[in-house]
Amino acid sequence: MNIVVLVKQVPDSGTQRSLDPSDNTVARAGADNVVNEIDEYAIEEALTVKEAQGGEVTVLTVGPASATDAIRKALSMGADKAVHVVDDAIHGSCAIQTSAILAAALQQMEYDLILTGATSTDGQVAVMPALLAERLGLPQLSGAQKLTVEGSTVKVNRQTDGGYWALEAPLPAIVSTWDTINEPRYPSFKGIMAAKKKPVETKSLADLGIDPSTVGLGSATSSVVDFAGRPPKGEGIKVTDEGDGAQKLVDYLASQKIV
Amino acid sequence: MAEILVLAELNPTGDGVRKTTLEALTAARALGEVSAVVIGAPGVAAGVRDRLAEYGAATVYVAESPEVDEYLVAPKAEVLAQLVGEKSPAAVVIPSSPEGREIAARVALKTGSGFLTDVTEITPDGTATQLAFAGQVIVHSKVNVGTPIYTLRGNSVAPEPAPAAGTEQQVAVSISDAAKQARVVDRVVEQKSSRPELTEAAIVVSGGRGVASAENFSVIEGLADSLGAAVGASRAAVDSGFYPHSFQVGQTGKTVSPQLYVAVGISGAIQHRAGMQTSKNIVAINKDPEAPIFELADFGVVGDLNVVVPQATEQITARKA
Ligand SMILES: Cc1cc2nc3c(=O)[nH]c(=O)nc-3n(C[C@H](O)[C@H](O)[C@H](O)COP(=O)(O)OP(=O)(O)OC[C@H]3O[C@@H](n4cnc5c(N)ncnc54)[C@H](O)[C@@H]3O)c2cc1C
Numbered sequence: 001m002n003i004v005v006l007v008k009q010v011p012d013s014g015t016q017r018s019l020d021p022s023d024n025t026v027a028r029a030g031a032d033n034v035v036n037e038i039d040e041y042a043i044e045e046a047l048t049v050k051e052a053q054g055g056e057v058t059v060l061t062v063g064p065a066s067a068t069d070a071i072r073k074a075l076s077m078g079a080d081k082a083v084h085v086v087d088d089a090i091h092g093s094c095a096i097q098t099s100a101i102l103a104a105a106l107q108q109m110e111y112d113l114i115l116t117g118a119t120s121t122d123g124q125v126a127v128m129p130a131l132l133a134e135r136l137g138l139p140q141l142s143g144a145q146k147l148t149v150e151g152s153t154v155k156v157n158r159q160t161d162g163g164y165w166a167l168e169a170p171l172p173a174i175v176s177t178w179d180t181i182n183e184p185r186y187p188s189f190k191g192i193m194a195a196k197k198k199p200v201e202t203k204s205l206a207d208l209g210i211d212p213s214t215v216g217l218g219s220a221t222s223s224v225v226d227f228a229g230r231p232p233k234g235e236g237i238k239v240t241d242e243g244d245g246a247q248k249l250v251d252y253l254a255s256q257k258i259v
Numbered sequence: 260m261a262e263i264l265v266l267a268e269l270n271p272t273g274d275g276v277r278k279t280t281l282e283a284l285t286a287a288r289a290l291g292e293v294s295a296v297v298i299g300a301p302g303v304a305a306g307v308r309d310r311l312a313e314y315g316a317a318t319v320y321v322a323e324s325p326e327v328d329e330y331l332v333a334p335k336a337e338v339l340a341q342l343v344g345e346k347s348p349a350a351v352v353i354p355s356s357p358e359g360r361e362i363a364a365r366v367a368l369k370t371g372s373g374f375l376t377d378v379t380e381i382t383p384d385g386t387a388t389q390l391a392f393a394g395q396v397i398v399h400s401k402v403n404v405g406t407p408i409y410t411l412r413g414n415s416v417a418p419e420p421a422p423a424a425g426t427e428q429q430v431a432v433s434i435s436d437a438a439k440q441a442r443v444v445d446r447v448v449e450q451k452s453s454r455p456e457l458t459e460a461a462i463v464v465s466g467g468r469g470v471a472s473a474e475n476f477s478v479i480e481g482l483a484d485s486l487g488a489a490v491g492a493s494r495a496a497v498d499s500g501f502y503p504h505s506f507q508v509g510q511t512g513k514t515v516s517p518q519l520y521v522a523v524g525i526s527g528a529i530q531h532r533a534g535m536q537t538s539k540n541i542v543a544i545n546k547d548p549e550a551p552i553f554e555l556a557d558f559g560v561v562g563d564l565n566v567v568v569p570q571a572t573e574q575i576t577a578r579k580a
């Protein structure tokens with residue numbers, strides 16, 4: 001079983017983030033860059049499938065040189081090797097362009113199962129699995145809260161409002177995971193040491209046969225025109241409960257014509 | 260006048276369209292003459308046509324086939340892309356559900372277009388507003404190639420009726436084998452609640468880790484019921500097993516934008532704010548005066564939720580009686 005896990009490096013979603021005013025792309029310099037948290041669930045799921053069925057887990061990242069940190073994290077959790085697509089021309093690519101790069105990289109790899117996170121916390125577009133399924137002609141089983149592989153069939157429970165849809169498809173397939181699917185392991189000390197020796201193959205756009213002028217900010221299918229920080233909310237009212245907190249709250253709701 | 264296609268999102272229960280569809284029709288009217296697209300099992304269009312017409316659909320394209328519901332996303336994307344090819348609309352607007360985004364992305368790829376997800380506003384020149392990084396940054400974006408495809412974030416636009424003809428036009432459906440791979444074998448509803456749907460509710464009352472137990476969520480439910488509200492939860496409350504995941508509000512949960520959001524025993528982490536900070540009115544109840552949720556609150560009570568919330572519930576119930 002060859003499993004490829006797509007891992008993206010993003011600025012920590014728990015911190016103040018912004019765009020870079022020089023070109024309106026995600027500001028990475030100075031940000032606390034981490035593995036897209038939901039991708040850890042995809043990595044964990046890949047390792048679980050491998051442990052049950054045997055095989056190999058390969059990490060694939062499209063991102064700047066600094067994204068090696070994210071790759072090392074995935075390797076230290078237990079992935080076997082990695083492919084890192086890095087090229088200055090990629091900077092500022094839109095989701096459609098990124099999907100072309102990921103698809104080209106995947107075409108040079110062997111896979112039975114491709115795992116991704118359900119959404120990245122920087123762009124929050126949640127479409128990469130759909131775009132890759134479209135490009136590679138693979139079945140799309142996105143938003144998994146449960147995954148099982150039985151022979152050459154993959155079964156997924158796709159999380160929905162108040163329930164799930166049971167999906168089924170033949171392998172090879174692409175599956176994206178939610179943070180409800182498992183509990184990602186922490187890298188062990190042994191894992192961290194071992195990760196330093198695991199192979200990371202670096203590829204450029206030329207290696208993938210992609211014309212650099214078709215990707216990046218200059219030819220993106222969509223772009224940011226301008227941006228601004230959200231204006232801070234005006235000071236609200238704050239009361240301390242001294243037996244009358246509920247009364248004041250209800251009076252406020254009444255003043256807003258809510259009750 | 261330019262034609263704008265709006266993909267209707269149908270209620271999972273099969274009775275009518277979701278409110279998000281009416282919002283999409285309303286937003287799309289700023290761009291041109293609206294045509295609704297209904298893609299679903301045979302017979303679904305009959306029950307929704309009038310509603311689509313009431314909200315501005317001059318034409319209702321009907322693409323019915325059992326296969327579109329039998330497989331995930333890909334068949335609907337194929338039908339919509341075919342229609343975009345035939346009608347050359349000036350834009351496409353789709354409600355921003357997980358399926359809506361995935362359809363948008365695939366249609367964009369098939370038609371050589373760009374797409375923008377989760378937009379809150381579209382101006383007549385096609386520029387869209389998005390809220391980036393958990394709503395910290397307001398972004399204006401545009402599509403550079405092909406037919407602009409937008410997914411509209413729920414509760415960003417108030418639906419307004421604008422009666423139009425709603426002339427039905429049948430669309431022939433033929434689905435390729437490539438789109439018939441991920442089969443939907445079952446649709447399971449686990450929670451049926453008598454309360455309003457979380458993403459559509461006018462009032463949401465959410466509980467966090469401060470609620471302290473699953474049993475104690477009855478305090479949250481009590482306040483919600485006195486207000487006719489939906490119940491939500493923070494991730495910490497969900498992870499602690501106090502409330503089911505489908506009620507989680509935030510970055511990896513639901514995005515809500517109600518008239519009133521009441522955060523009870525929730526600290527206000529950025530990832531939680533991501534799902535609720537566009538609410539019109541925010542009320543917080545927290546015993547820690549330094550909790551970041553107060554930065555966001557229009558009205559905050561520093562106090563013990565176990566004291567304040569039951570009292571407030573009682574008073575609201577008494578007022579309404
Ligand atoms: C990638 C990622 C995605 C995430 N997605 C989400 C998401 O979708 N939604 C989400 O909510 N979080 C999300 N989180 C988690 C988020 O960072 C916070 O951990 C979480 O929101 C905290 O929940 P909480 O406020 O209930 O708990 P806490 O932060 O523990 O806050 C509990 C609050 O309750 C108060 N309290 C305690 N007892 C009482 C009492 N008796 N009366 C009154 N107040 C009391 C405390 O003062 C405290 O402020 C995400 C995190 C990551 C990394």
Ligand SMILES: Nc1ncnc2c1ncn2[C@@H]1O[C@H](COP(=O)(O)O)[C@@H](O)[C@H]1O
Nearest residue numbers: 006007062116117119120125126127128
């Ligand atoms: N540049 C990238 N490199 C590797 N994987 C990515 C990249 N962008 C997105 N992904 C994967 O696609 C998933 C969904 O991302 P998105 O569609 O951007 O929200 C992520 O959780 C990742 O697994």
